[in-house]
Amino acid sequence: MLTIADLHCDYGDKPVLDIPHYEMAPGVHGIVGLNGAGKTTLLNALYGFGRNASARVQWKGEDLFHGNAAFQEAESYFHPGITGGEYLDLFMPGSGANDEQALNALLEVPLDTLISTYSTGMKRKLVLLGVLRLDREVVLLDEPVNGLDLASVRVLEAIIRRLAERGRTVLITSHVLGPLVALCDRIHLLEAGASTRSFERGRTEGLEEALFADLDARTRAVVARWAGGR
C-alpha cells in the first residue's frame, strides 16, 4: 500500500497541493486534472523532487525513495554527447530485471546512436526503458504518452498492464483521458491541489462531467458572449 500523509506544496503564497491522507493499493492509478491542477507537482513531491513540497510518503511501511521507486519525468533531459545505450547502462537492473533489449525490439530506440539525434518520442521511450530496467515496486509516469506514436502507446499500455500483474503500483498522469480509462484500476481526480474524487475501473461515468463541469460552464458563457458580439 502506498500511503501519502501531510502532503503540502506551495509556490510562495499560492498553495498548490494539500493532501492530508491518501492510500493507493497496488495496481494502476491514473491522476487526471486540468492544467495547473498539480499532477506533475504531485509526482515530484512523491519522489522527493518537489523543492517546495513536504510529505510523508511510504511504501509498505518504508519511506518512498529512488531505491523502491522509479520516476519518468514529463521532460526528458540527457547529458550531451552520449548514446542511448550508454544512458541505459547507467540503470542497474533490479532484482527481477526486465529484459529491456527484448522490449526495445518493439519500441525501436536506436541505442547505438547519439541521443541528441533522437526525436521527442524516442527520448521518451529511452527514459521509459531506463525506468523499467530499474524494476522498482512503485513506478511514477508523468505524461508517458506525450510524444509517442500510436504503436508505442499500445506497447506502453501492455507494459503497464504487465507491471500491474506483477504487483507493482503504477501512477500515471495524463491530460488524455482515453488511455487512462482503458488502463487504470482507479482514476483520481485532482482539483485545486487536492484529490476530490476517485473512480474505479468500469465505473468512470461522471468522470468527464466532474473534470470539465466548471470549464464547460465557463466556455459556454464566453463563447455565447463572443458569438453575441458578432
Place this chain on the structure above:
Amino acid sequence: MRLLTNGQLGVVNAPAPSALVLLRLRWLQLRRALPTYGIVLLALAVVGAVWLLHKVVHQDAMNAPYIVVGAVLMVWGLHQRRADHHFLRRHVPQARVAMALEYSALILPVLLGLLFAGEWTSSSVLLVMPVLPWSPVALASGVRAARLRKRIPTQLFEWKSLLQSTHPWNLLLWLAALAFCWLPVLPMFLLGAIALMVTGAQEQCEPRAMLLATAPDARALLRSKVFGSIRMMVLLELPVLIGATIFQPDWWWLHGLFGLGLLVLVAYAVLLKYANYLPNERLSANGANVAVAAVFAILPGLLVVPLIMLLSEVRNARENLNTYFHAHHR
C-alpha cells in the same frame, strides 16, 4: 546574386530523366550560387586546372598514379559521407545511375588532364568511378571513438561526452605529448591542455535521473566519480611522464609533482561540479575556480593550494548531493 525566375525554377518540377536528375540539380544550384560571369570564370578555372594537370603529368609521369588514387579516394569519401543516401534511394528511381553520372562529371577534368598527357593506363583506373554507387556504404552513426569509449566506465559519461566533442584532436594531442616526451617542457604543456579539457567536461550537469542511477548515495557517487576520473587521468599521464623522465632523469621530481598536480586539478573539478550541482545546468562559473586551481597546480611547491580547495569542496559536494539522494525537504 541573380535569382532564378519562376520559369527557370519550373525545370525542377518538369519531368526529368531520372538518371540525370542529380546533374540537373547541381546545375541549378550552381546557377543560384553564381552569376553568369561567375560560371564563366569557374569554367575557365576548370580548363586551367585540366591544363595544369596535363602539364604536371607530362613533366613527370610518376605523378599520374598519385593523382588517380587521390581522385578515387576523394570521390569514394564523398560517396561514403553524403547525407542523402536514404532520400535518393526512396525518391529517385535510378538513384545509383544518377550518382554514377554525378561522380563521372566530377572526375571528368582529371580524366581529361590525364588523357591529354597520354596517360591511358592510369586514366583507365578512373573508369571504376561509375561503379562506386554500387559499393557498400557504412552509414555513420555520428558516434566518435566508438571503441575507445567502450573502455570508459559507465558512470564516467563526462569522459565519453568529452571524446564525442574533441575526438580525434584529444588523441592527437596525447600522441604528440608521447612523441615529444624527449623535449623538456612540451609534453607537460600538452598534458596540461588535456587536463583542462577534462575539467571543462565536468561543467555540464546530468539530469536527476542519471545522477540517481549512477550510485546509491552521495558518498558512493563521489567516490566512483573522483577515483574513476583519477584512474583515467593516471592512464593518460603515466606513459608521457615515464617517457619524459627517461629522457630527463634529473627532473623526476618535477614530473611527479606536475602529474600529481593534474590529478588534484581533475579531482577538484569533479567535486566542484557536485558541490554546485543543479540538474541539467551548465556550471560555466566553475571554470574560473578551476583556472585558479590550475595555476597553483602546475607550480611546484604550491600544490597545497588546490589540495586545500579540493578538500574544502568534499563536504559541500556531499551536502549538496544529499538533497537529491535523500530528499531532506520531506
